Amino acid sequence: MVIIPTEKRFDWKRPPIMLFILVLTNVIIFFVYQGGDEKKLQGALDRYDRLEYFETEWPVYLDYLQSNDVPEAIISDYQTLYNQGHHQQLSFYILSDFHFLDYLNAHWVSFQEPTKGDYWKDRRQIHDEFESTALYGFGLKPKDLGLAELVTYQFLHGSPMHLFGNMFFLVIFGFAVEAAIGHFRFLLFYLVSGIAGGVLFVMVNQYSPNALVGASGAISGVMAMYLGVFRFRKIEFFYWFFVFVGFIRAPALFILPLYIANELYNYLTYTDSNVAFMAHTGGFISGAILILTALLVDPKMLDEEYLAEDEVESPKQRDLDKIYKALGRFSFDTALKALDEFIDTYGEDFDLLKLKYSILKGREDPEQEAALIKLLNMEKLNLNQLERVETLWLDNESLKQSMSNDEVLQLGWRLSALPSLMTSEQIFIYLYSNGIKNETLSHFARKLSIGFGEREHEAKKVKYEKAAVEIYERCRRY
Incomplete structure (x- = not known):
């Protein structure tokens, strides 16, 4: 389920300064500072595997988990992964658990050191390589919670799509909230919502080996603030619920319980998902409390002139x-x-x-x-x-029997504007093989020839140019 507001537009009389700073900061950190993370992590894992340290450390790690009162259910899950051969995933868990190296140092007499490499020197270097990444240096680690990381994790992301998705929703909700409540209050509430999201995530995932990164908790807080700012004002939302897509006008606060219910449902249903649903929920609840408390303390806080725009x-x-x-x-x-x-x-x-x-x-x-x-x-x-039309056509090709040849040809002509000419070419082949060889099809063949030429596909350019000439000459003869 997706529900996003479409009511407000950017108002350059109220520029969203903090929003631009937040987006720019997230983008720069990901593409500049986090750029080497993947290489470092993979290099450390490869070295750990090459030196064959996993088999030595695995039984020690199980003892370590038991000594730290990790629930038996989690240890059992790890043992299942081991039995299924997911050793690299377990290696990742071991190396990301920074306290385990201290445990190794304290219990060195209880295991036989590996013979490859200089074990303690190499093991420390592998540990340092992991710790030097942005992900584990500044991400939120439930097993090693630091106060600074409650803020820094909000500015890190796991992938370009993770970054893009978060920034999209931040912009969609953020500019209106900042215009309504002011720049510095917006920034403060944003950071506090992210902190609250991180705290709730840690509370329900205290044994997780993964580091939490992403602005999702803070952005969920901004979403709650949006609903709190507009409250019972009727605003337009875009929704996507299974096959139903469209727009609906509703009082903003009516959406709040839907959002929380959706996050809780996802958390309980998709138990193996990498999405931090509890961080979303914590951020959302925090944002709602912050904005409603602020309104109780200062009812005149909101820019009512801005909110009243477009209401008619x-x-x-x-x-x-x-x-x-x-x-x-x-x-x-x-x-x-x-x-x-x-x-x-x-x-x-x-x-x-x-x-x-x-x-x-x-x-x-x-x-x-x-x-x-x-x-x-x-x-x-x-x-x-056009891309959506192409998808509909490909999902319903039986329509060829219900549409006229001219309608099918015109569809192929329109779809030739897409980056890929595959569907248009299929339509041409279908019409040609069914004996349709009129002047319009000749023009369609020439359009395909030009299109393939623009895409530097010389063989098909020549092929369809010949087809265009052949069809045209046949039409002139008959």
């Missing part, structure tokens, strides 16, 4: 509301009727036609095919919409 609904927005309210009540007949009325009044809209198709498909309504054909026949679509 246009007739078009009210008609959209009818659709979303009907969907919220699961009154699909009413929603479909309101959709048709909206399209008749304001013209066809890609997202609304897609929503109509999703509803009909979800109900297995026989009219879904007609709705899909109308969607595939839409013109003047942007690249993102």
Whole structure:
């Protein structure tokens, strides 16, 4: 389930200074400071494996876990991983547990030192290599909790996609919150929410061998602040729930219990996920408490002029509301009727036609095919919409029998604007093999030839140029 607000736009009279600083800081830290982490970690693991230290240390590590009162269920999980041959994963756990090296030093008489390399020197260097990474130097380690790491972990990320996803949601929610509550209060609440998210994560994952990184807890706090700022004001949200995608207007605080319920459900359901659902929940609860407490202490804290902007609904927005309210009540007949009325009044809209198709498909309504054909026949679509059309076509190729040859050809022509010409080429081959050899198909072949030429695919450029000439000459003869 995804629910994000679309109500507010950037207001350059209230520039989100702290938001820009936070985003820029996260990006610079990831691409500049964290750049060598993966190489360091893999190098340390490879060296640990090459020196064959794992088999010596594994039984000692089990004793170490038991001496630290680690629950038997966790030790049993580790033993299962060992029996299944996941030794590198266990090596990672051993090396990331920095207190274990002290345990080795204290219990050196209880095990036979490995013969490869200079064991204590090499082992210390491998330990130092792990500790020198941003991930384990400044990430939040439940087994080795430091106060500074409660802040620093918020500015580290595990991958480019992790960074991009977090920054996307920070920008979507953050600029409006900063404009409403002020720059320094926004920064303070952001950091405190991240700290609260980290604390809750540690409380429920105190034996985790992994270091927590990411701004998710702080951003969840910003999301709660957004809802607290707008409270019972009706604002527009984009939602994505299984096959249902669209927009809905609702009082902001109505979304709060949905968010918390979703995070708790994910935490209880996806127990083997790498996503820190408890950090999200802790940050969200903290953000809600912070903003509501601040409003109780200083009711005039908010920039009411900014919040009041865009509150007046246009007739078009009210008609959209009818659709979303009907969907919220699961009154699909009413929603479909309101959709048709909206399209008749304001013209066809890609997202609304897609929503109509999703509803009909979800109900297995026989009219879904007609709705899909109308969607595939839409013109003047942007690249993102064309990609979605391509996916719909590839998932429903049986439509070839229901669409006219001209409709299929026009679809192929439009899809040729995509980076890949694969689907357009398949459509051409389908039409050609079915005996369609008119001048329009000749023009389509020439368009494919030009497209393949632009993509530096010389063989196919020549192939489709010849096809265009052959089809055109045949049309002239007959």
